[in-house]
Amino acid sequence: MNLQKFIKILLVFFVSITMSYFFYFFGDTWGIYGDAIQYVNLYEGKDALSPWSQRPLTPFIATIIPTSVKNSFLIVNYLCLAITSILIFLFFQNPNNKYENYIILIFWIISYPFSYYSSSIIRVDPMVLMGMMLLLYLNKNFYNFYINLLLITFFSFSHSLMILSSFFLILFMILKNSILNINRNLVHVIIYFLLPFLILILHKVIFSSGNQNSFIDVVIGTLNYSGGIKNHFLRFFSTFGPLFVLLFFFTIEKRNSDSLIILSV
Numbered sequence: 001m002n003l004q005k006f007i008k009i010l011l012v013f014f015v016s017i018t019m020s021y022f023f024y025f026f027g028d029t030w031g032i033y034g035d036a037i038q039y040v041n042l043y044e045g046k047d048a049l050s051p052w053s054q055r056p057l058t059p060f061i062a063t064i065i066p067t068s069v070k071n072s073f074l075i076v077n078y079l080c081l082a083i084t085s086i087l088i089f090l091f092f093q094n095p096n097n098k099y100e101n102y103i104i105l106i107f108w109i110i111s112y113p114f115s116y117y118s119s120s121i122i123r124v125d126p127m128v129l130m131g132m133m134l135l136l137y138l139n140k141n142f143y144n145f146y147i148n149l150l151l152i153t154f155f156s157f158s159h160s161l162m163i164l165s166s167f168f169l170i171l172f173m174i175l176k177n178s179i180l181n182i183n184r185n186l187v188h189v190i191i192y193f194l195l196p197f198l199i200l201i202l203h204k205v206i207f208s209s210g211n212q213n214s215f216i217d218v219v220i221g222t223l224n225y226s227g228g229i230k231n232h233f234l235r236f237f238s239t240f241g242p243l244f245v246l247l248f249f250f251t252i253e254k255r256n257s258d259s260l261i262i263l264s265v
Helices: 003-026 035-043 057-064 069-091 100-109 112-120 125-141 145-155 160-174 186-207 215-226 229-251 257-264
Strands: none
Touching: 003 069, 003 100, 003 112, 035 057, 035 069, 057 069, 057 125, 069 100, 069 112, 069 125, 112 125, 125 145, 125 160, 145 160, 145 186, 160 186, 215 229
């Protein structure tokens, strides 16, 4: 790595940390309620309800930091957001468009997920976002089946959302593209397909307890909190929709598998 590239990475890191603090100080103040209660329980070594009990990685790492619970989560999550910013910056480097990674980096830093996780603090999602982006970045440079399995399994303990990466790898294998360096292997496709189900079983075995909510209860509770399926969809779209629309028009001229890969990322 040359000095100029190293300086750019440091700059991205400090810009990301600065913007996280900006959203923290000028955004809404979040207390310890909702999901945060369950994550604090994990942090303190207490039982948590399912599915929150299946997300111990961030709370565990936070316990290593010798400060208050809120500051511990803040340090872990801000570092994860900053590393994600760096990975996005590196992933989207395009020799044909030297500003592409800067543009996408700006979209990421001003996005609702970035501002939300910068201000809500006691959350576990930043680590899984970092895990997903790390998986994509590594597979852009080289393909290693065992590293992929390890990363998906490891970061699934931060959030089960990570298991979706397994299905994305299948998509990237099936659709020929010039973005990711992935080998096409039928055995690997089958294992990637089975991996999410094996991980969910592993989570259930490890974190099974009499103090758990069923998956159906969690879904119903979430929809009731949102105000129904329609409102829940609108909440989701308000978070990611504008970026999807923007990327759609950004890639529609290509109309090839690369466009679908970019949209998926």
